[in-house]
Amino acid sequence: MKLSRTTLLTAVLIIAALAIGTVVNSRLPKPDDVFSAPFVRAGTFGLVVKLRTGEVTLTSLKLTHKVSRFGTTYDNPNVWVVVNLQFTPRQRSMTLTRPSIVAADGRRFGGDQPIASPCGPAQPDFTLSCNLILETTTDALPGARLEIMADPMSGPRTPDDMAVFALDYTEQSTAAELATAQTIELGSNTEIGAR
Amino acid sequence: MTNPSWWRRNRLRLALLLPLLALAVIASGFRYTNIYRQWGKDHDLDRVATSQPYVFEEEFGTDRKFTFHRTVEVSLVGVRQITMAEDAWPAPGGVLYEARVHLKADPEQVDLASCTIQLVGADGTSYGTIGGKASREEFPSLDTNPHCTPVDAEGPTVVPFQNKVQQSKNPRPLQWEAWASIAVPATAQIRYVRISWSRPNALLLPVS
Numbered sequence: 001m002k003l004s005r006t007t008l009l010t011a012v013l014i015i016a017a018l019a020i021g022t023v024v025n026s027r028l029p030k031p032d033d034v035f036s037a038p039f040v041r042a043g044t045f046g047l048v049v050k051l052r053t054g055e056v057t058l059t060s061l062k063l064t065h066k067v068s069r070f071g072t073t074y075d076n077p078n079v080w081v082v083v084n085l086q087f088t089p090r091q092r093s094m095t096l097t098r099p100s101i102v103a104a105d106g107r108r109f110g111g112d113q114p115i116a117s118p119c120g121p122a123q124p125d126f127t128l129s130c131n132l133i134l135e136t137t138t139d140a141l142p143g144a145r146l147e148i149m150a151d152p153m154s155g156p157r158t159p160d161d162m163a164v165f166a167l168d169y170t171e172q173s174t175a176a177e178l179a180t181a182q183t184i185e186l187g188s189n190t191e192i193g194a195r
Numbered sequence: 196m197t198n199p200s201w202w203r204r205n206r207l208r209l210a211l212l213l214p215l216l217a218l219a220v221i222a223s224g225f226r227y228t229n230i231y232r233q234w235g236k237d238h239d240l241d242r243v244a245t246s247q248p249y250v251f252e253e254e255f256g257t258d259r260k261f262t263f264h265r266t267v268e269v270s271l272v273g274v275r276q277i278t279m280a281e282d283a284w285p286a287p288g289g290v291l292y293e294a295r296v297h298l299k300a301d302p303e304q305v306d307l308a309s310c311t312i313q314l315v316g317a318d319g320t321s322y323g324t325i326g327g328k329a330s331r332e333e334f335p336s337l338d339t340n341p342h343c344t345p346v347d348a349e350g351p352t353v354v355p356f357q358n359k360v361q362q363s364k365n366p367r368p369l370q371w372e373a374w375a376s377i378a379v380p381a382t383a384q385i386r387y388v389r390i391s392w393s394r395p396n397a398l399l400l401p402v403s
Contacts, residue, residue, distance in 0.1 A: 039231065052231070093323040123326030125380045126286055159226060191329050194288030194380035 038149070038162035051150035051161040054089035054122070056096070058165055059129070061146070063174065064181040067115065067133060073183060074115060079174075081134040082184050083146065087119050088127045088195060095120030097152040101136045101167075104143030108156070109136040118152075119189065127192040138178065141169040240395045243387075247271060247400070248299065255306070255393035261358045267307065268299035271388055271400040272372060274314070280376030283328040289378045291328070294388045296400065299370040300350075305360055306392065307367070308349035312341035312375035315387040315399065327378030341375030 003011075029037070043049035049056045062082045067074050074080070087096055096119040100110030119130035136144075150161035202209070247270035256262030272295035278284060285291040294312055314322045324341055344350060350367030351360045379385065391397035 035226070091319065092321040093326055121323065121325045123289075123322060123328075123378060124320045125383070126289060126327040126378070128326065159231070191286035191327065193286045194327065194382075 036157045036159055038154075038156060038158060038160055041161055041163050043163045043165045045165065049163040051163060053091075053094045053150045053161070054087055054124075056148060056163050057086040058083065058146070058163075059086060060084040061167065062181070062184060063141070063177045064184050065178065066181075066183040067186055068183050069115065069186040076135060078135060078137050079141070079178065080184070081136055081146075082186070083132040083134065084129065085119065085132065085148075086127050086129050086192060087122050089120075089122045089124045091124055093121040093123055095122065095152050096130075096132070096148060096150075098149045098155065099132045099134055100147045100156065101134055101140060102145050102147060103136075103140035107140055109134060109140060110147075110156075115186075117186070126194050128189050129192050130189040131186055133186065138174055141167065141174045142171050143167075144169060239397055241389065241397045241399050243399045243401065244269065244271075248297070249398065249400075251398050253393060253396045257353060257355075257358055261353075263305045263353075265306070265392060266300065266304065267392075268370075269390060269398055269400065270297045271295075271402070272297050274385060274388060274402050277376065283330045283376070285378045286327050286329050288381055289327050290381050291376055291378050292385070293374060293376050295372050295374045296388060296390055297370065297372055300367075302350060302367045302369060305351045306353050308344045308352050308363075309392070310341060310343035310373060311389075311391045311397075312343075312373065312377070313389040314377045314379055314383075314385050315389050316379070317384040317386050320383070321389060322377050322379045322383070324375045324377055327380075328376075341373060343373045345371050 039052075041049050041051060043056070043058060045058050045061075047057065049058075061084070064080050064082065065076050067076075067080050067082065081101060083099060085096075087094075098110060100108050102108050113133060114135060115133045117131055117133045119128060119132060122128040132148075144167050146165040146167055147156065148163045149155065149158070150163075151158075154160035154162075156162070248268040249270065251265070251267045251269050253265050254262055255265060274292050274294045277291050277293045280291060280293065292314060294314060296312065298307070300307060312324065316322065344367060347363065348365040348367045349363040351362050353359070354361050373390070385402050387399040387401055389397050389399050
């Protein structure tokens with residue numbers, strides 16, 4: 001049987017389309033990934049990020065080797081990241097407890113921390129200022145991002161709101177900040193007031 | 196593609212593409228409708244007290260073999276503005292309220308010592324006993340729980356993880372008042388006092 005030029009061309013096109021489709025399909029997110037992906041809300045320092053449970057404003061972020069609370073100093077050969085934020089829940093009381101630092105290479109620093117620092121319970125429509133403390137390593141900071149889940153029960157594989165802040169650290173700026181870092185005194189959460 | 200007759204021959208199919216596209220967009224919104232919105236009120240089962248005293252009843256337990264029936268007569272005493280409660284006052288822009296609820300129950304009724312009392316605003320916002328308060332202390336031990344039962348007369352309670360009932364120092368009286376101090380924004384309009392013992396059930400007492 002002699003195949004016509006059109007038939008051959010069609011066969012080649014079909015095989016090429018299948019090959020491309022296979023490659024594309026392998027790179028597309030799977031149903032489980034889509035189902036469990038968080039709702040990402042990109043944030044900027046100093047600006048309000050609206051989450052399902054309330055509004056978050058990242059006011060400062062400091063690096064240090066030493067933090068102090070209740071008269072005890074916690075010395076860390078790695079890095080304490082002290083995140084100051086303001087949180088205003090909506091509809092009901094809420095606590096933010098699960099920040100994570102995600103390194104550029106995908107390493108995740110979060111979960112239960114050596115120093116518990118829950119932001120809350122915060123009253124709806126009242127703004128609470130608080131410090132969240134995270135332990136990470138120096139090499140994780142360049143290109144890292146900070147993730148804050150909207151609910152203490154939610155994690156990075158929960159389809160819930162997640163505020164994401166790019167940290168803009170480089171190796172040089174990380175080293176420079178740590179070289180001059182002082183002990184950070186961790187105060188209590190502060191009620192700013194009703195809005 | 197350049198032949199105009201192709202567009203004419205396929206105009207019905209092309210027209211059908213629009214509703215199909217709309218359906219695709221709606222279908223892809225399943226995460227929003229099925230996951231995101233479902234979390235709005237966390238599936239609380241609020242019931243409104245149609246008359247007072249209201250007989251609140253529910254089943255609760257630690258597991259299937261260790262369950263109880265709860266029966267409490269509930270009526271609202273009142274909600275009044277106060278300036279300070281237990282060394283705490285409202286944060287700037289807020290006001291502090293004291294909510295009082297009259298309760299009547301069999302002294303042998305199990306587990307009434309731990310309750311939740313909240314104020315519910317006109318927009319459905321629930322204000323709890325923690326938060327919205329300021330104190331002189333840097334690390335204040337703010338009143339974290341409502342006062343659900345008389346001190347030293349809490350009545351029988353279930354011991355967590357042990358599936359046994361423990362009696363209080365003194366028997367609980369037949370009736371008493373539970374109360375809570377709650378900070379709300381000065382602009383909030385309070386509609387209900389919400390009381391609950393075991394989630395998801397709760398009772399809403401209208402505030403006149």
